[in-house]
Amino acid sequence: MADTESEITLLVDGVRRSLAVDNRVTLLDALRDRLGVTSPKKGCDHGQCGACTVLLDGRRVTTCLTFAVACDGAEVTTSAGLATDGRLHPLHQAFLDHDGFQCGYCTPGQICSAAGLLDEAGAGWPSAVTADVRTAPALDEEEIRERMSGNLCRCGAYVNIVAAISEVAAKAEPAP
Amino acid sequence: MTGLLRPRSIGANRQRVDGPAKVTGTAPYAYEHPVPNPAYLHPVQATIARGDITDMRTDEAVGLDGVLAVLTPFDAPRLETGQDAELEILQSPEVHFRGQLIGAVVAETPEIARQAAGLVRVSYARRDHDVSLSADRSDLYRPDEVNAGGETDTRQGDPDGAFAGAARAVDATYTTPMYHNNPMEPHTTVASWDSTGLTIYDSTQGVHTMRQVVASTFGIEESDIRVVAPYVGGGFGSKGTPHANIVLTVLAAKRMAGRPVKYALTRQQMFSFVGYRTPTIQRVRLGADEHGRLVSLSNHVVEQTSRIKEYAEQSCEPARKMYAAPNRGTSHRLAPLDVPVPSWMRAPGECPGMFAPEVAMDELAQACDLDPIELRVRNEPETDPASGLPFSSRNLVACLREGARRFGWAGRPALARSTLEGGWWVGTGVASSAYPVHQSPGSSTATVRFTADRRYEVRIGAVDIGTGAWTALTQIAADALDVPFEDVDLRIGDTGLPAAAVAGGSSGITNWGWAIVEAARAFREKFGAGPSPGDERTATQPENPHTERFAMSAYGAQFAEVRVDTDTGEVRVPRLLGVFAAGRIVNPRTARSQFVGGMTMGLSMALHEESVTDERFGFVVNHDLAEYHIAACADVRSVEAHWLDEHDPYVNPMGTKGIGEIGIVGTAAAIANAAYHATGVRVRDLPITADKFL
Numbered sequence: 001m002a003d004t005e006s007e008i009t010l011l012v013d014g015v016r017r018s019l020a021v022d023n024r025v026t027l028l029d030a031l032r033d034r035l036g037v038t039s040p041k042k043g044c045d046h047g048q049c050g051a052c053t054v055l056l057d058g059r060r061v062t063t064c065l066t067f068a069v070a071c072d073g074a075e076v077t078t079s080a081g082l083a084t085d086g087r088l089h090p091l092h093q094a095f096l097d098h099d100g101f102q103c104g105y106c107t108p109g110q111i112c113s114a115a116g117l118l119d120e121a122g123a124g125w126p127s128a129v130t131a132d133v134r135t136a137p138a139l140d141e142e143e144i145r146e147r148m149s150g151n152l153c154r155c156g157a158y159v160n161i162v163a164a165i166s167e168v169a170a171k172a173e174p175a176p
Numbered sequence: 177m178t179g180l181l182r183p184r185s186i187g188a189n190r191q192r193v194d195g196p197a198k199v200t201g202t203a204p205y206a207y208e209h210p211v212p213n214p215a216y217l218h219p220v221q222a223t224i225a226r227g228d229i230t231d232m233r234t235d236e237a238v239g240l241d242g243v244l245a246v247l248t249p250f251d252a253p254r255l256e257t258g259q260d261a262e263l264e265i266l267q268s269p270e271v272h273f274r275g276q277l278i279g280a281v282v283a284e285t286p287e288i289a290r291q292a293a294g295l296v297r298v299s300y301a302r303r304d305h306d307v308s309l310s311a312d313r314s315d316l317y318r319p320d321e322v323n324a325g326g327e328t329d330t331r332q333g334d335p336d337g338a339f340a341g342a343a344r345a346v347d348a349t350y351t352t353p354m355y356h357n358n359p360m361e362p363h364t365t366v367a368s369w370d371s372t373g374l375t376i377y378d379s380t381q382g383v384h385t386m387r388q389v390v391a392s393t394f395g396i397e398e399s400d401i402r403v404v405a406p407y408v409g410g411g412f413g414s415k416g417t418p419h420a421n422i423v424l425t426v427l428a429a430k431r432m433a434g435r436p437v438k439y440a441l442t443r444q445q446m447f448s449f450v451g452y453r454t455p456t457i458q459r460v461r462l463g464a465d466e467h468g469r470l471v472s473l474s475n476h477v478v479e480q481t482s483r484i485k486e487y488a489e490q491s492c493e494p495a496r497k498m499y500a501a502p503n504r505g506t507s508h509r510l511a512p513l514d515v516p517v518p519s520w521m522r523a524p525g526e527c528p529g530m531f532a533p534e535v536a537m538d539e540l541a542q543a544c545d546l547d548p549i550e551l552r553v554r555n556e557p558e559t560d561p562a563s564g565l566p567f568s569s570r571n572l573v574a575c576l577r578e579g580a581r582r583f584g585w586a587g588r589p590a591l592a593r594s595t596l597e598g599g600w601w602v603g604t605g606v607a608s609s610a611y612p613v614h615q616s617p618g619s620s621t622a623t624v625r626f627t628a629d630r631r632y633e634v635r636i637g638a639v640d641i642g643t644g645a646w647t648a649l650t651q652i653a654a655d656a657l658d659v660p661f662e663d664v665d666l667r668i669g670d671t672g673l674p675a676a677a678v679a680g681g682s683s684g685i686t687n688w689g690w691a692i693v694e695a696a697r698a699f700r701e702k703f704g705a706g707p708s709p710g711d712e713r714t715a716t717q718p719e720n721p722h723t724e725r726f727a728m729s730a731y732g733a734q735f736a737e738v739r740v741d742t743d744t745g746e747v748r749v750p751r752l753l754g755v756f757a758a759g760r761i762v763n764p765r766t767a768r769s770q771f772v773g774g775m776t777m778g779l780s781m782a783l784h785e786e787s788v789t790d791e792r793f794g795f796v797v798n799h800d801l802a803e804y805h806i807a808a809c810a811d812v813r814s815v816e817a818h819w820l821d822e823h824d825p826y827v828n829p830m831g832t833k834g835i836g837e838i839g840i841v842g843t844a845a846a847i848a849n850a851a852y853h854a855t856g857v858r859v860r861d862l863p864i865t866a867d868k869f870l
Contacts, residue, residue: 024287033216033286038208039201041409043360044443048801051360079201092199096191099769103642104198105360105409111199148809152801154360154410155642156776157769158812 008072012037013081021068027061028052030068031076039078039108043152050151053109053116054078060116062150079108082115090171091115094164102155110151114165117147118172139169178720178829181693185654185661186830189764193666194407194646203407206364206379211436214366215244217428218289219421219439220279220296221448222271225305225794226514229269229278233297237281240295242288245431247280248296253430255423256395261484262449262517263393265420266427271300272484273516274795275448277420282428282437305514307794311349311457311478316509319481319488323524324614324681326490330562333503335461338472342463346539350460350532350860352844354787354796355453356804357521359641361409362443363450365422367429368436373400374426380405381416382678384637387671389418390426398671406669408641412777413520415641416680419450447799451519452787454479454489458532463503468544468551470501475533481510482517489518490525494841495533497729498608500557514794520680522777523837526611527844534607534845535860538852542592548606548849549576549585560727568726568826571757572608575733575820579606579755582818583735593856600739600748603854609756609842611682613728613833617719619677620691624657624699625712631665632657634695637676638668638688643836644766645684651762652689652830656696658705674714682730682834685762686827691717693829722826730758730833734775734842738850745866749779749847750813757820759833767835771817774839779815780807781840782847786863 001007001020009018012035021030028045031037031054040063043051047065054063055077082089091111094100101107121143126133129146137143144165145158153161197203222229234246252266265277279296283289319328339345366377374396380386383403391398408415425439441450456479463472475495481487492506521527541548553573559566580586588604589595595602622636634653640646646666654661667673677687694715703711722728737751752775761767784805787796798804817839824831844862851869852858859868 022285022287025285029286032207036210038204041201041205041361042207042440043362044801046443046800046802048443049360079199083200088196088199092196095199096195099192099765101195101198101642102644102766102769102773103360103408103410104194104203105205107198108201145810145812152360152806152808154358154412154777154806155769156773156780156807156812156815158776158807158809159772159815160769161809 006069008068010071011075013078023069025068026064027066027068027071028063031063037078039080041105041109043106050113051106051109053112053151055112055116058119060113079111082111090168094167098160098164100160100164101157106151106153110153110161113148113151118169141166178825180825180831181655181829183655183760185651186760186762188651190647190651192644192647192766193650194640205361205407205409206366206377206405207438207440209366209377211366211368214436214438215282215284215432216286216289217280217282217425217437217439218293219277219424220293222274222276222278224271224300224302225274225307227271227300227302229271229298230301231299232279236295237292240288240292242284243281243292244284245282245428246296247427247431249278253427255393259392263418263420263423265423273482273514274793275516277424277449280424280428282432305794307513307515307789308791309455309480309511309513313511316478316511319486319508319510322488322490322508324490326493329507330496331505335472335474335503335505338503339461339463342471343466344464344540344543346462346536346543348460348536348539348860350458350535352456352528352531352862354455354789355521355781355785356447356787357412357414357451358446358804358806359410359412359414362441362446363415363419363421364440365425366436366438367425368434369429370434373402376401376403378403378405378422379408379415381408381411381639381641381680383639383669383671384675385678386418386422390422393423394426403671404669405639408639411641412522413524413680414451416520416678421450443801444799447787447796449516452516453521453528454518456491456528458491460532460536462536462540464540464544468546468554470499470555472503473499473501474505476507478509478511480513480515480518482515483512485517487518491529493525494530494610496562497560498533498610499555500561523611523841526837526841530609530841531845534842535848538605538849539858549580552576552608563727565725565727568722568728569822569824570731571820571822572731575731575755575757578820579733579735579753582755583753592853599742601742601854602739603850604735604737605846605849605853606733606735607842607845607849609732609734609838611730611834611838611841613686613730613827614681614683615686615720616677616683618716620687621674621714621716622691622695623674623712623714624695626707626709628709631663632659633665633667634692635667635673636688636691637671637673638684639679640668641679643679643684643770644763647766648685648762649688649692653692653696656693682836685830685832686834687717689830689832690828691715694718720828726826728827730756730838732756732838732842734846736846736850738847738854740851740855740869745869747783747851747864747866752779752843753816754839755818755820756838757822758835758838759822759824759827760831761819762830762832768817770835771839772815774837775815775817775843776807776812778840778843779812779847782844782862782864784863
């Protein structure tokens with residue numbers, strides 16, 4: 001192995017994958033070009049559009065700004081991996097019900113990002129629009145729009161995306 | 177009549193048939209089709225805007241481990257020339273615009289290809305370039321025709337004389353900047369060319385269009401080429417005509433003799449050679465009597481084109497047909513510049529060309545002391561002002577009235593700068609929209625086949641770029657065959673299927689749907705209600721006998737609420753509402769997304785988008801999504817789309833008019849008009865940014 005390559009192991013959607021990567025390879029390209037995992041999409045390669053978003057050890061990241069070599073041993077969950085035993089994740093179903101996409105290219109990233117934001121809000125993390133950072137934020141539309149603004153959609157499905165996430169967020173919240 | 181279908185599946189609220197694959201990310205886009213042992217391409221682009229390449233030193237690139245081939249204008253395979261200068265790359269040392277494709281590296285990995293492309297040393301003999309558009313250039317010229325086949329200039333009556341004598345008048349110049357389509361999926365081609373032929377997975381709006389162009393460019397038979405595109409990540413026109421990237425990839429595939437070559441553009445490259453909307457400079461003059469009835473209406477438009485290939489955006493079209501006026505003049509003039517070739521972007525002509533007249537109408541309403549809706553109603557034509565033909569249906573006034581009711585227009589302050597709420601100036605505005613019913617008889621063919629498992633397979637080389645065609649065409653086929661939706665299997669996105677028109681001009685459903693209806697009717701005529709497995713019939717979309725008798729168009733009205741911060745000039749659009757009259761709606765769920773998506777792109781156009789050219793170097797400096805701003809989630813609040821129940825028996829058997837583009841058409845004008853109503857500041861130059869209010 002060349003000294004510009006590294007051996008890494010990833011747990012991708014529950015499957016252990018070992019590979020040698022050029023140290024320049026991003027996590028996104030490692031997934032798409034080396035492993036054939038094409039659920040995360042390449043829209044800008046600069047962390048500006050969010051289409052490549054996955055959950056990396058449970059946190060949402062843009063894989064185009066993440067070097068694969070830095071992810072040795074990490075757990076990667078793509079939108080495909082959010083489906084379990086062939087059953088769609090509630091976010092998948094909500095995006096279908098609300099038509100939260102058109103061309104579908106930004107969609108796996110939107111869904112991973114939405115899954116990440118539900119966890120972040122559940123953990124009480126504030127956003128730039130949270131009025132009182134001392135209390136757990138309620139995921140209203142304003143909060144969702146702010147927290148989803150790293151994921152661009154050129155087809156203009158934002159209002160449907162927000163409706164879909166709102167529905168899942170409401171179901172996730174414990175009854176008052 | 178066209179034999180209007182009885183709707184059963186048509187009109188049903190259906191989940192997208194391709195939805196589950198898209199939300200999980202398992203639907204394969206062009207780059208994602210597995211091919212054996214692919215090689216990766218990275219291009220070399222010109223770093224001057226005009227001149228000649230005198231030398232390309234490739235030895236360093238060739239010497240890099242993993243480099244498989246380097247292509248330059250001095251050694252690239254030859255193409256058929258004289259057909260389309262945009263596509264004739266690597267055939268001569270000439271450089272016509274900065275960013276032009278002048279070479280390529282093919283390598284074992286994308287990283288090596290990119291590194292090697294940076295090692296190619298190019299020497300140039302520079303010439304002075306000119307990329308500056310203005311309305312007072314001495315070399316503006318009159319194109320022979322404009323995009324979509326319209327006339328370059330029109331004149332009815334005496335527009336100048338009538339304007340001079342008008343009781344009320346608006347005379348102003350409006351500008352729209354350069355826009356880049358920026359679909360989320362970058363333009364991508366995966367090509368392999370071996371002894372069995374050429375196979376191309378492409379991110380395209382039309383597989384048969386691409387095949388035809390590749391065949392003629394490379395001088396080979398269409399039957400030796402297969403183009404595949406089952407899923408496409410948006411196009412907005414930029415994937416509707418072929419661009420040079422497909423040629424570069426196929427050139428490399430030819431050199432690689434059987435090994436597949438993959439090339440996905442970077443986002444930055446998408447600002448160089450895959451089309452864009454020309455900037456426009458529009459001088460609009462409206463003259464009216466004291467009751468607000470137009471006596472003169474004119475729009476004279478200046479736009480740019482490239483020196484190597486003409487593209488004339490049809491921006492005068494809206495001024496020719498929206499309102500009644502006895503005296504009318506329109507003209508298009510082009511500046512030939514050292515720039516990339518402009519091309520289609522969502523509602524070419526109609527979108528920028530509606531902005532200026534619809535803001536001017538708002539100014540005229542003010543000059544006449546009339547409500548903007550009332551002014552438009554008073555100028556509603558009885559027949560099409562452009563052709564004199566009756567309308568197959570025109571419900572613009574109904575859209576304005578219904579929109580006013582839903583939006584809460586009544587009681588709106590007549591004066592601008594009347595409402596101040598918590599440090600924000602608040603206003604509302606309206607604009608009209610239209611989009612013509614384009615149809616291309618004979619362009620699309622479909623086959624209906626009854627299969628061994630007693631299902632109906634419907635085959636047509638259509639492409640779904642996000643429009644919902646997968647679902648809507650299945651609904652149409654179900655009704656045309658009089659079977660349940662679930663009994664139809666649609667096959668699209670492959671030149672192995674019957675030929676189909678491009679997904680453009682909001683005409684997909686019109687062209688493809690009609691072909692499917694013809695095939696289904698031929699199938700039932702031949703085989704009746706009880707066909708046997710293997711039975712099939714193929715038919716082509718016929719001529720529409722009514723196109724000579726009627727003017728056909730969809731109409732709409734957009735309403736906007738705008739808030740402008742009194743201190744900072746920050747602009748917000750808390751509400752957008754559109755009402756459309758666009759014939760029959762095939763699938764309310766996906767149709768709403770088309771309208772809302774178009775309006776959202778219109779909001780983006782109004783507030784954010786502007787490609788900025790550095791005139792010293794001749795390229796777009798804000799060439800990525802961090803600096804070319806498109807609307808993000810937090811920019812978009814309430815966007816509602818509604819439609820009227822419109823029955824038009826003349827357009828096609830589905831009764832559809834096309835919905836992909838009308839949503840964007842009037843939106844920017846409605847927002848500009850609302851911004852004026854909020855602040856009293858008339859913004860005539862897009863985008864409507866904070867500085868315009870300070």
